[in-house]
Amino acid sequence: xxxxxLFLIAIDRxxxxxxxxxxxxxxxxxxxxxTLRPGDRLPPTRLLARTAGVHRSTVVRAYxxxxxxxxxxxxxxxxxxxxxxxxxxATRAAAAADRDRASLLxxxxxxxxxxRAALADLSPATVDExxxxxxxxxxxxxxxxxxxxxxxxxRCLKSVLARAGGAALDYGDVAGWPPLRExxxxxxxxxxxxxxxxxxxxxxxxxxxxxxALRLLTGPGDRVAVEAPTYGMAHALLRLHRLAPLExxxxxxxxxxxxxxxxxxxxxxxxxxxxxxxxxxxxxxxxQAHRERLLALCEKHRVPILEDGFExxxxxxxxxxxxxxxxxxxxxxxxxxxxxxxxxxxxxxxxIAAPRAAIARLAAIQRASCLTxxxxxxxxxxxxxxGAPFEVYLRRAHRTYxxxxxxxxxxxxxxxxxxxxxxRPPGGFTLWLRLPGAAADEARLCARAAREGVLISPGRRFFxxxxxxxxxxxxxxxxxxxxxxxxxxxxxxxxxxxxxxxDRGGSPGHPHRRALPESGS
Numbered sequence: 001x002x003x004x005x006l007f008l009i010a011i012d013r014x015x016x017x018x019x020x021x022x023x024x025x026x027x028x029x030x031x032x033x034x035t036l037r038p039g040d041r042l043p044p045t046r047l048l049a050r051t052a053g054v055h056r057s058t059v060v061r062a063y064x065x066x067x068x069x070x071x072x073x074x075x076x077x078x079x080x081x082x083x084x085x086x087x088x089x090a091t092r093a094a095a096a097a098d099r100d101r102a103s104l105l106x107x108x109x110x111x112x113x114x115x116r117a118a119l120a121d122l123s124p125a126t127v128d129e130x131x132x133x134x135x136x137x138x139x140x141x142x143x144x145x146x147x148x149x150x151x152x153x154x155r156c157l158k159s160v161l162a163r164a165g166g167a168a169l170d171y172g173d174v175a176g177w178p179p180l181r182e183x184x185x186x187x188x189x190x191x192x193x194x195x196x197x198x199x200x201x202x203x204x205x206x207x208x209x210x211x212x213a214l215r216l217l218t219g220p221g222d223r224v225a226v227e228a229p230t231y232g233m234a235h236a237l238l239r240l241h242r243l244a245p246l247e248x249x250x251x252x253x254x255x256x257x258x259x260x261x262x263x264x265x266x267x268x269x270x271x272x273x274x275x276x277x278x279x280x281x282x283x284x285x286x287x288q289a290h291r292e293r294l295l296a297l298c299e300k301h302r303v304p305i306l307e308d309g310f311e312x313x314x315x316x317x318x319x320x321x322x323x324x325x326x327x328x329x330x331x332x333x334x335x336x337x338x339x340x341x342x343x344x345x346x347x348x349x350x351x352i353a354a355p356r357a358a359i360a361r362l363a364a365i366q367r368a369s370c371l372t373x374x375x376x377x378x379x380x381x382x383x384x385x386x387g388a389p390f391e392v393y394l395r396r397a398h399r400t401y402x403x404x405x406x407x408x409x410x411x412x413x414x415x416x417x418x419x420x421x422x423x424r425p426p427g428g429f430t431l432w433l434r435l436p437g438a439a440a441d442e443a444r445l446c447a448r449a450a451r452e453g454v455l456i457s458p459g460r461r462f463f464x465x466x467x468x469x470x471x472x473x474x475x476x477x478x479x480x481x482x483x484x485x486x487x488x489x490x491x492x493x494x495x496x497x498x499x500x501x502x503d504r505g506g507s508p509g510h511p512h513r514r515a516l517p518e519s520g521s
Contacts (some may be wrong), residue, residue: 002162007043009052019054019129023062031071042072046133053323054453055131114318117239129458131450133303139455141280141429142345147382147400149393153344156383157376166380171324172375175359176202176351180382184337184351187385189263191312192326195336201362202373204349206310206338207233210273211333211354213306214241218270220514225269225462227255229432229462229471230409231280231308234273238464245464250279252423255285257293259446264301272298275308276324277315278428281473285426291324298332305333312340313394315427316402320366331355339381341477342397343390343430347377401429404484411485415492432459442470448494454487 009026011019030036042048045063047201049056063080066072074080111119144511160168175181181197188195219223226234226452246269251418255274263269274294276286286294297470298305307324325335331354332386338350352362364519366372384390408431412422421437433456435445442458449456459471 011052011054013130020061020065020178022064023048023052023054023059027062027066028069028071036082038082040082041079042081044079047228049133049292053132055128055133055135057137058128114240114242117242118236119237121236127446127455128450130447130456132382135450135453135455135456136483136490137478137516138146138455138476138484138487138491139339140165140478141475142477143341143343144397146244147393147397148344149389150392152389153380153384156380160376160379160383168376168379170375172374172378174370175202175363175380176373177375179386180349180378181351182283183382183386185353188325188335188337188353191309192322193353194326197360199353199356201352201354201359201366202378203350203366204370205340205354206308206336206374207237208348208349208366209238209336209338210234210237210306210308212365213271214243215239215334215365216361217304217417218243223267223269223386225260225263225272226464227274227279228464228467229281229459230273231275232461235462236306237463245275247464250282250284252284254279254284255289255294257290257297261297264297264303269303271304271306273306273308274308274324277309277312277321278425280310280428281457281459282432283423283425283430283470284432285321285428288321288420291321292327295324295327295333299330300471302332307333307335309335309337309519311428312337313342314401314429316396316398316405316425316486318426325353331358334358339385342349343393344381348374349378349381401476404479405431407481407484408474408488411488415488417492417495420495422436429475431474431476433472433474435459435472442472445470445472445494448497449491452490452494454494456491462495 004465007030009023011022015022027036027042036042042063042485045056045059049059056392063072063074067074067080070337071083072080073083075436108116128135175198178197180202181200184200184202185195185197188200201209201212203212214224214237218241221244223246224238225246227250229250235245246267248260248263254276260272261264272294276294277289278285295305305324309323309325312323316510323335325333333354335352335353336350339347340350352359354362389442405427409424412431416422421434423429423432435441442460446456446458457473457475459473460466462471462473476484
């Protein structure tokens with residue numbers, strides 16, 4: 001039986017080099033000096049994470065980097081093995097330095113400001129530095145892979161290949177696979193949005209949908225009104241396009257409409273970007289009156305609304321409120337949706353619903369940049385989402401995430417210090433902590449929380465400019481009820497550490513602290 005080598009990797013916690021890079025460089029050095037030879041197996045990620053004292057995701061990232069650099073062969077469900085290389089360099093760092101010196105071009109100088117901003121956004125500060133291997137992840141916002149209906153999707157893929165044959169493997173309609181557009185239009189009509197299939201454009205996720213909207217409606221230097229806080233990757237897109245974010249404060253009932261009205265009069269943004277349902281990161285949902293006034297303001301000033309409806313189905317408590325797009329009688333709202341947050345992130349399927357004149361132009365931009373989408377993935381998604389299995393899956397996911405949100409709210413009430421408050425989301429996946437002290441304290445809190453074994457997202461990621469107070473986002477998608485309760489216990493311990501900036505006296509009594517009713521209604 002072949003033996004898998006077990007080697008020790010010393011992690012320097014004081015080094016400015018990220019932990020995954022330290023692991024990557026150490027294994028690369030072992031390959032370069034032939035301590036590890038072609039065909040040798042590397043330890044499983046869980047085992048190496050345990051021996052190195054790091055989170056498993058850190059080791060996974062190191063292995064992915066090594067595979068990209070040609071050091072490893074990796075297959076799902078199998079060991080990672082050392083790859084035979086035609087001419088191993090003396091050291092990986094030396095080889096990279098040689099290639100840099102040989103280049104005739106200064107790529108850093110040639111890159112546009114948008115390209116430089118995108119590179120900076122690609123490497124945000126990690127939240128898992130110093131985390132033990134059993135750290136509970138409340139930082140990621142992605143569909144829980146443990147809930148994904150893999151067998152159903154596999155059957156849908158086989159059916160599409162058998163029935164559609166070559167059509168599913170060919171270039172498709174630039175606006176998207178027609179049956180999928182029909183399915184999306186039908187689902188939107190369930191949510192009160194009266195659209196037809198030719199008013200829907202299928203995209204590679206909601207991120208590309210937003211990118212297309214910005215390409216259509218804005219140019220460098222233009223202003224875009226956004227909520228403060230808002231979706232972090234929206235800021236990345238604005239930086240890529242060299243747009244100026246016009247931050248409008250977000251109150252407990254939604255966007256500050258008085259501030260928006262003043263901004264529309266005086267600063268003339270080209271677009272208003274908003275998430276009225278289950279806002280990311282705060283989790284709040286705006287009311288009907290708020291949505292009507294927001295729409296009226298944008299109609300008055302003839303400014304388009306980009307409505308991010310990233311998950312309408314996940315409503316747990318209270319009465320549902322229809323999307324702004326459902327009231328859009330004058331064609332000023334572009335509605336962005338996605339399947340990524342509730343079922344299959346890897347399929348990269350999103351969409352825009354908009355007036356036909358906008359869809360035609362958005363489709364032309366998409367054709368110019370990528371010709372067409374992934375026809376096979378779209379065809380499989382259409383078959384899956386048109387059938388009963390999707391409805392069964394949605395009900396199961398809804399029950400699961402509702403229980404997790406209930407657990408999170410109860411655990412926070414039991415474990416948080418008295419001067420920490422939070423939102424009470426009626427649905428969705430995220431919750432927003434308001435922390436005492438300055439925003440600069442977030443980094444120390446995240447580091448302490450990671451050492452205690454819980455990963456959270458610092459609030460600074462969701463603002464264009466650093467706010468005056470500290471915040472953190474918690475997500476329920478990657479932890480079950482038992483893990484969520486334990487994570488809150490660990491987070492409370494991190495907040496109460498003696499001498500910490502959150503170690504304060506007082507007594508509970510904030511209105512957010514009352515327990516959620518069992519009925520959830």
